Amino acid sequence: MDVSELPGFYAIAAADPGRIAVIDTDGTRTSYGDLLARVNQVSHGLRARGLGTGEVVAGVLPNGIDAVVMLMATGQIGLYYVPINWHLTPSEVAYILADCDAKLVVTSPEYAVPGAEIGIEGLAEGQPAHAPDERTCGAVMWYTSGTTGFPKGVQRPLPGAEPEAFLPLNTWFLGEVVDLRPGAEVHLVTSPMYHSSPCSHTQFALHLGHTVVIAPRFDPVKILELIERYRVSNAMMVPTMFHRMLQLPEDVKGKYDVSSLRQVIHTAAACPVAVKKQIMDWWGPVLYEYYGSTESAVAFSVKPHDWLARPGTVGRPAPTFEVRILDEDGKRLPAGEPGLIYVKSSMGTFEYRKDPDRTAASMRGEWYAPGDIGYLDEDGYLFLCDRRTDLIVSGGVNIYPAEIEAALLEHPAVADVAVIGTPDEEWGHNVLALVQLVEGVEPGPELTAELLEHCGPRIARFKHPKAIEYRSRLPRTPTGKLSRSKVRADYLGENTSSSL
Structure with a gap:
């Protein structure tokens, strides 16, 4: 044998x-x-x-x-x-x-x-x-x-x-x-x-x-x-x-x-x-x-x-x-x-x-x-339509938006934040943070660098946003829950339209 x-x-x-x-x-x-x-x-x-x-x-x-x-x-x-x-x-x-x-x-x-x-x-x-x-x-x-x-x-x-x-x-x-x-x-x-x-x-x-x-x-x-x-x-x-x-x-x-x-x-x-x-x-x-x-x-x-x-x-x-x-x-x-x-x-x-x-x-x-x-399908083969609503999969690694949002919300300039995945040909998705700033704070490259540095001791580098963009307001449900699905749909809709 x-x-x-x-x-x-x-x-x-x-x-x-x-x-x-x-x-x-x-x-x-x-x-x-x-x-x-x-x-x-x-x-x-x-x-x-x-x-x-x-x-x-x-x-x-x-x-x-x-x-x-x-x-x-x-x-x-x-x-x-x-x-x-x-x-x-x-x-x-x-x-x-x-x-x-x-x-x-x-x-x-x-x-x-x-x-x-x-x-x-x-x-x-x-x-x-x-x-x-x-x-x-x-x-x-x-x-x-x-x-x-x-x-x-x-x-x-x-x-x-x-x-x-x-x-x-x-x-x-x-x-x-x-x-x-x-x-x-x-x-x-x-x-x-x-x-x-x-x-x-x-x-x-x-x-x-x-x-x-x-x-x-x-x-x-x-x-x-x-x-x-x-x-x-x-x-x-x-x-x-x-x-x-x-x-x-x-x-x-x-x-x-x-x-x-x-x-x-x-x-x-x-x-x-x-x-x-x-x-x-x-x-x-x-x-x-x-x-x-x-x-x-x-x-x-x-x-x-x-x-x-x-x-x-x-x-x-x-x-x-x-x-x-x-x-x-x-x-x-x-x-x-x-x-x-x-x-x-x-x-x-x-x-x-x-x-x-x-x-x-x-x-x-x-x-x-x-x-x-x-x-x-009729023969019992499974076809996936989407990953979990909030989960970002980048390079085969699971990244969880809530964890990144929690880190960014610790910064005094951040009033609200939504993290989503944006399509990427090589990685599958990239991490994008959409940030609503505290009233009176102005966005700019220096603040973006500061926010990314702020993430350093809080979350692993592979979870860091690849980009940060700023929004005047982020949508929340009547119970106060962030509507990431709407954030994602709005963002992808805007960027798809602008690329046509």
Whole structure:
């Protein structure tokens, strides 16, 4: 039997220790055996620090071997692992650490967090390399923001069994959705592992016995070089990456051999039909797409040939998932009629950590609403009409207007503010802040620079507005709620008209 068909990373590493597990950002190679030894040492080290089943460990770590070790170590001793975006400000990181009740934080010198463990060496030092006793499956708890802009942990119940008992269902699911199978395959990590999809694909590549190649950052030429050098067979990307790939000169695109690619999975944002077709003209029919959320996981999926037959779809319900399209009154809508998407799966539930009200508000009985509008065609394929009303998706990253508005409203010159996303060919959307100033304050370049500087210590740079424009008044409902839909419609209407 191919050892790749054993149930997951820990068993594969024990049976075939010489297999290459990780090729790090600097080219360093780590075997499955060496990775398992370090994972076991860190597992023992975490327990030696007093961490027990159900407790939380956080990591503010760059992509690399330490991030992989923390993922796999917590995954076999029943801990929740919280990967944190290293672009966040100290106050944003502190909020997540307090909310998740992290008992220990692991970081690196470049992303130092007060009181955190610097690197995993201290956890591993002096610890045995054999498997810990009483192994039990852990889980990753990602933090995601809602309309309030305050992130909440998406927490799933721990299965209460050793990883080997739980993994076959997940690897089967991944195979059904994106045709990933055990074997001598090579997975390329192109995105930060603090995002749910890159993190999950890294983890399951190892559970399938694949070699994980970690790109130091996303650079179109570097990605092509890595694909050719390591004969990469599968990768996870976001549509912005495809757009940047297509902007390369034809002689550069033709220089690299990408024939090893079999699955390039994309998610996180809508991919323009033309972009997706051009990538498949170049790479072949290898683009697999899925749609879901941190809460729902992979709810819909579509394989290349099915997408080519129905351009624009995000697929049919994934295995174990059911879907309903409902109107505002909860009435089920027929095929072709847009409404709010609801999904349900038998694979498990979630809750927002320490926020039962928000958990309840996201559900209709057993059905979860990702918050997007879409419709099903006659064959059950989902087509999205719009993202969440207020959510801005830029480069595959979710940006929440309320959080930016709250930061700007702290400035004494700002009376009111509305943040919206404006269409951008490469990024999907850019962040635009429409500001109503306090009476007597005059707009100008100096004030704009001051407002942007004001955002610096409050929100991460990727959330900063790309532009600030001024308005004499912003529309609010009779109850005082900002009508972002009207702001967006008015702005896009004005700018579309002015460009004709």
